[in-house]
Amino acid sequence: MKSILIISASFLLFSSAYAQVENAEMGADFKEISKFGSRASGFEGFNTYHSGTVEGSQFYFPNWSAGAVFTLTNEKIGKNFLFLYDKVRQELFIKMKDSSTVLLADKTQISSFILSTNGTHTFVPSATYDPSHAGNFFEMLVKNERGYTLLKLVKAKFVKADERDMEKQRLGEIYDSFQDQITYYIYNNGALQPVTFKERSILKALAPVKDKASGYLNQHSGTVDEPYLISLIEFVND
Secondary structure (H helix, E strand, C coil): ECCCCCCCEEEECHHHHHHHHHHCCHHHHHHHHHHHHHHCCCEECCCCCCCCCCEEEEEEECCEEEEEEEECCCEEEECCCCEEECCCCCCCEEEEEECCCCCEEEEHEEEEEEEECCCEEEEEEHHHHCHHHCCCEEEECCCCCCCCEEEEEEEEEEECCCCCCCHHHHHHCCCEEEEEEEEEEEEEEEEEECCCHHHHHHHHHHHEEEHHHHHHCCCCCCCHHHHHHHHHHHHHHC
């Protein structure tokens, strides 16, 4: 159980008139990335639905982390900045280290972004692979331009506690929660195919290399999970 983080985010509007006032208070680094954000008038609080203690988190990682953003104009934003990715809204927040000023990244200018925590996690706009997913971000698990690419979509929704659950009431475990909704996709030759951890689903998504995929499944017993699926895709790409 984690307390939900509440961000008070000042969005930055970078019209020439506003920038003259706002940029006077910014460091050179923040001024450089100012064109990649926008703001509502004044301050807007990004309340995370609930101010108490809940299960789960609305953020991919609950704390600010190191990372980088790559823009469509091949610019990199990384040094001296921290990042926070909201799974509910599919939004990326950026702030300078040791600063309370938060920038909401303009998704239309993001080519990819990286979060560095318990490893390196790379995200790309979902519309890169399917326009129907516009507004979301896929995590890139396996990338192969000529073979199979494995993608992961993580969205979260806020679920109110069920006060009618008498067993949880008895145990004192009535909590609201953020529940992840995870979908895996395999992309190949312009087609995006959802895939589950079931053998039938995997072989359907890998129909052109069905024999090779089936051989891997037969030789590698055990629980099919995300690491297993990553290894399988890497195998069929060899």
